Amino acid sequence: xxxxxxxxxxxxxxxxxxxxxxxxxxxxxxxxxxxxxxxxxxxxxxxxxxxxxxxxxxxxxxxxxxxxxxxxxxxxxxxxxxxxxxxxxxxxxxxxxxxxxxxxxxxxxxxxxxxxxxxxxxxxxxxxxxxxxxxxxxxxxxxxxxxxxxxxxxxxxxxxxxxxxxxxxxxxxxxxxxxxxxxxxxxxxxxxxxxxxxxxxxxxxxxxxxxxxxxxxxxxxxxxxxxxxxxxxxxxxxxxxxxxxxxxxxxxxxxxxxxxxxxxxxxxxxxxxxxxxxxxxxxxxxxxxxxxxxxxxx
Amino acid sequence: xxxxxxxxxxxxxxxxxxxxxxxxxxxxxxxxxxxxxxxxxxxxxxxxxxxxxxxxxxxxxxxxxxxxxxxxxxxxxxxxxxxxxxxxxxxxxxxxxxxxxxxxxxxxxxxxxxxxxxxxxxxxxxxxxxxxxxxxxxxxxxxxxxxxxxxxxxxxxxxxxxxxxxxxxxx
Numbered sequence: 001x002x003x004x005x006x007x008x009x010x011x012x013x014x015x016x017x018x019x020x021x022x023x024x025x026x027x028x029x030x031x032x033x034x035x036x037x038x039x040x041x042x043x044x045x046x047x048x049x050x051x052x053x054x055x056x057x058x059x060x061x062x063x064x065x066x067x068x069x070x071x072x073x074x075x076x077x078x079x080x081x082x083x084x085x086x087x088x089x090x091x092x093x094x095x096x097x098x099x100x101x102x103x104x105x106x107x108x109x110x111x112x113x114x115x116x117x118x119x120x121x122x123x124x125x126x127x128x129x130x131x132x133x134x135x136x137x138x139x140x141x142x143x144x145x146x147x148x149x150x151x152x153x154x155x156x157x158x159x160x161x162x163x164x165x166x167x168x169x170x171x172x173x174x175x176x177x178x179x180x181x182x183x184x185x186x187x188x189x190x191x192x193x194x195x196x197x198x199x200x201x202x203x204x205x206x207x208x209x210x211x212x213x214x215x216x217x218x219x220x221x222x223x224x225x226x227x228x229x230x231x232x233x234x235x236x237x238x239x240x241x242x243x244x245x246x247x248x249x250x251x252x253x254x255x256x257x258x259x260x261x262x263x264x265x266x267x268x269x270x271x272x273x274x275x276x277x278x279x280x281x282x283x284x285x286x287x288x289x290x291x292x293x294x295x296x297x298x
Numbered sequence: 299x300x301x302x303x304x305x306x307x308x309x310x311x312x313x314x315x316x317x318x319x320x321x322x323x324x325x326x327x328x329x330x331x332x333x334x335x336x337x338x339x340x341x342x343x344x345x346x347x348x349x350x351x352x353x354x355x356x357x358x359x360x361x362x363x364x365x366x367x368x369x370x371x372x373x374x375x376x377x378x379x380x381x382x383x384x385x386x387x388x389x390x391x392x393x394x395x396x397x398x399x400x401x402x403x404x405x406x407x408x409x410x411x412x413x414x415x416x417x418x419x420x421x422x423x424x425x426x427x428x429x430x431x432x433x434x435x436x437x438x439x440x441x442x443x444x445x446x447x448x449x450x451x452x453x454x455x456x457x458x459x460x461x462x463x464x465x466x467x468x469x
Contacts, residue, residue, distance in 0.1 A: 004456070011430060011455055012437045028463075035462065038405075038412050039431045044329035047339070052325075053317045056343055060313070060350045 007032070092129045099123040100141075102248030103268075105224075110137075114153065115146040119172075119224050121245045142172040144222050147185075159206065160191035169198070170222040177238055178206040181217050207235060223265060230265035239266075239278060240295075247271050248291070255297040256284060307361060308353035316361050317346060323443055324365055330428040331421045332373050345369035363445060408466075415465035419458050426451050427458035 006023045009015045010032070015023060023029065098108050100118050108116045108124060111131040118124055122141020127134070135153040146168045147153045155162040155171050159178035162171055167185025172178070180189045182198035189196045189204045196204055201216040214232060223230040229242050237258035240251050246268045264281055266274035275293070279286050283298045307313055321342055328338035345368040349361060356364050416424060426444070429435045430451075437455070441448045 007459070008452060008456060011459070012452075013434070014436075031463065034408070035412070035459075035466070036431060038408055039428070041409055042412070042416065042428065043432045044326045044338075044428075045334065047322050047325045049318055049321055052321055052339065052342065053314060056317060056346045056350075057310070057314070059343070059347050063347075063351065 003028075093127065095125050095127050097123065097125045103246055110135075112148050112150060114148045117144040117225055119143060119245075139171055139173065141174070142170070142224070144168070144170045144225055160189060163188045163190070168221065174238070174241065176208045178204075180204045181222065183217070183220055183222075207238070224268070227268040228265050229268070232263050233261045234263075235259045236262045236282070243274065243278060247274070249288075250292040252292065252294045254294060256282070256295060306353065307349065307356060307358055312358065313350060313353070316349075316358065320362055320365055321346065324369055326429060326433055327366065327425055327443065328369055328373055330425045330432075331370075336373055336376055338373075341369045341372045344372055362443075366443070366445075411466050411469045412462070414469060415462045418465055419461060423454050423458035423461070426454040427462075430455050 003026060006015075006019060006026065007028075009019060010023055026032075098106065098118060100106050100120055100122050103120055105120060106118050108118060110116060110126060111128055112135065114135075116124060116137070119142035122139070122143060124141075124143060125138040126136070130136075135147075135151060136156065137154070138156045140157065143155075145153075145155065145164070147164055153164050155164075157171065157173040157178070159173045162169070162180055164185060164187045167187060168183040169185075169187045170179075170181045170183070172180075178191065180187060180198065181203040182200055184200050187198040189198060191204070191206060198204055201218060203214045203217055205212040205214050212233070229239075229246065231239050231242075235258065236256065237253075239262045240253065240258070243249075243266065244251055246266075249271075260282075262278070262282070264277060266277040268274070275286055275288075279295060284295050285298055286296070287294050307316065324345065325338050325342050328336075328341055332338065345365050348368050349356065349365055352364075416428075419427065426440055429440050429443075430437070435443075437448050437451045441451045444451070
């Protein structure tokens with residue numbers, strides 16, 4: 001048994017009698033014993049367990065467990081659920097919005113294969129997830145609908161709403177102007193809570209709050225789908241406004257009666273030709289700079 | 299621990315028995331590691347109060363390590379800004395004074411050296427060494443308290459002993 005082992009055993013109070021003898025014969029025995037007795041002076045201060053326990057218990061008794069311990073995890077779960085539900089609700093009820101700018105047209109396919117063509121400067125809003133239960137769109141501007149057969153299809157506008165089953169029709173809602181033309185099937189237009197039924201070829205037109213009678217429409221779809229706008233006895237200012245939307249220009253009228261009726265059409269593809277078509281019949285001259293056109297009586 | 303393992307520390311009798319089992323060891327541990335000035339008794343109290351506040355979250359078998367870690371951290375928070383003060387209680391009451399004055403002087407001198415040498419040990423060495431020498435704990439008991447292996451305890455204690463003897467000779 002070597003010296004280090006002996007010392008270790010001594011430290012661990014694990015010496016046998018024999019080993020103790022051997023340990024006592026070590027040359028460092030005296031030194032170790034002196035050191036050991038010297039160390040005893042460094043003993044930690046008295047510690048009275050009972051007394052200390054009493055102190056702790058006094059503090060502990062004034063601080064009984066709070067019920068918050070039970071409530072906290074429940075609140076956490078509730079918060080997570082609330083967030084999940086909120087996200088789910090938000091994403092599923094989120095509306096789809098399609099908007100067109102000046103001189104822009106687009107075609108939208110709705111979830112049930114109904115088609116909507118959107119004319120310039122118009123907005124269409126619908127809800128994908130809710131589509132099965134409510135075929136409903138919001139429209140601001142002008143659009144042509146080809147509605148697939150199914151439950152009622154509703155178009156809401158600020159002027160009135162249109163309910164249909166499976167059909168083709170055009171809705172135009174502009175400032176002081178609300179027009180619905182039915183091309184196929186049956187369309188119900190509700191304006192000022194009064195419903196008007198339109199058969200194919202019938203149209204419903206409100207200008208400045210007045211119903212305007214119109215002759216039968218014999219085209220199978222609105223002219224704007226073929227890049228032309230046509231008008232039958234429409235106040236001239238409405239024609240000009242439509243022109244502005246199609247070409248993104250500002251038009252100023254000088255000495256022209258903007259309420260006179262206009263019948264005719266203009267194309268969306270060539271501004272000069274279009275300008276001629278709306279000015280020549282009324283004997284009006286025009287001058288144009290970049291984005292503004294002035295119309296003047298001859 | 300046996301049966302106690304299945305209880306809840308929130309029950310007073312179990313809390314008291316954990317207190318009786320560990321508070322003295324915890325106190326000694328803090329004392330030997332950080333010295334007297336940082337109030338090891340207060341830290342023991344604080345650690346046990348923290349244990350009580352968290353009694354629902356801590357199982358009885360985790361209580362010991364929770365107490366030692368908490369008390370140690372409490373100490374470190376305070377010790378962080380000052381060099382650890384090591385002032386050991388120096389005079390054991392002398393009942394008999396029939397020793398010669400020379401002997402008494404030698405003893406005081408020796409204790410001074412010992413104090414300096416102890417201050418030079420690492421915290422880990424000092425805790426293990428004094429728990430063994432002064433509190434009379436076996437290597438195995440210290441290993442359990444400190445959550446280290448018996449071999450590591452042996453190494454710390456033997457290392458401490460060698461260093462002390464060397465330092466005392468040099469001083």
